[in-house]
Amino acid sequence: MKNRLKVLRAEYSYTQEDLADIIGVSRQTINAIEKEKFDPSLPTAFRISKLFKLPIEVIFHFEETK
Amino acid sequence: MKKERKKNLYNLALWTWSWVATLAIASFGPKYIWDDHTVLTTLAISVNFVHGILMIVANRRMFNNFDELERKIHLESLALTLGLAVVVGLSYSLLDTTNLIAYDAAISNLVIFIGLTYLVLVTINTRRYA
Missing domain, CATH: 1.10.287 (Helix Hairpins)
Known part of the structure; x- marks a missing residue:
């Protein structure tokens, strides 16, 4: 799943650590989501969406894996 | 947290x-x-x-x-460790009962194997998502 998390985090001047603390996950999880190695759970995606005041589909783009 | x-x-x-x-x-x-x-x-x-x-x-x-990624890492590691512990443990026991090894199979060897396998797998899985 593609996402704009790194861009949004930069816009808000958050470090990965800051974002991890706000969302309630580890810094490694934020890093893995940004690198698109790990898809977040629905509650985490909602928390991110609420924080950046954007709909989930604007932040995360689903792409079918081949 | x-x-x-x-x-x-x-x-x-x-x-x-x-x-x-x-x-x-x-x-x-x-x-x-x-x-x-x-x-x-x-x-x-x-x-x-x-x-x-x-x-x-x-x-x-x-x-x-744990958060969701950590749970995934540990669950994958646990699943593989459990499978390997059963397979390796029973093979080890068979080696003993068929006298293919000169010494008696000890449970402590299996415990060490489980511990090391879990440690290695958690390290590998953590690096996969780094």
Whole structure:
């Protein structure tokens, strides 16, 4: 799943650590989501969406894996 | 989350060390400390068992405090470790019962194998998502 998390985090001047603390996950999880190695759970995606005041589909783009 | 994690990690470390210490007492005490006194040996084994249960409870508490990625990493590692422990453990036992190895199979070897396998798999899986 593609996402704009790194861009949004930069816009808000958050470090990965800051974002991890706000969302309630580890810094490694934020890093893995940004690198698109790990898809977040629905509650985490909602928390991110609420924080950046954007709909989930604007932040995360689903792409079918081949 | 960080405070809770530190507290859980500290508790797990505490109960793990106390379990190891009571295991050592229960293993060597009968021979070197209380000269095979049945009541003391039973008491030492019981105390070790209770500490083991408390260690498991502490481990469960820490696991439940993991976030989604950490749970995935540990679950994958646990699944592989469990599978390998069953397969390797039974092969090891067969090697013993068919006398293909000169010594008796010891449970401690399997415990060491499980511990090392889990450690290696958690390291590999953590790096996969780094």
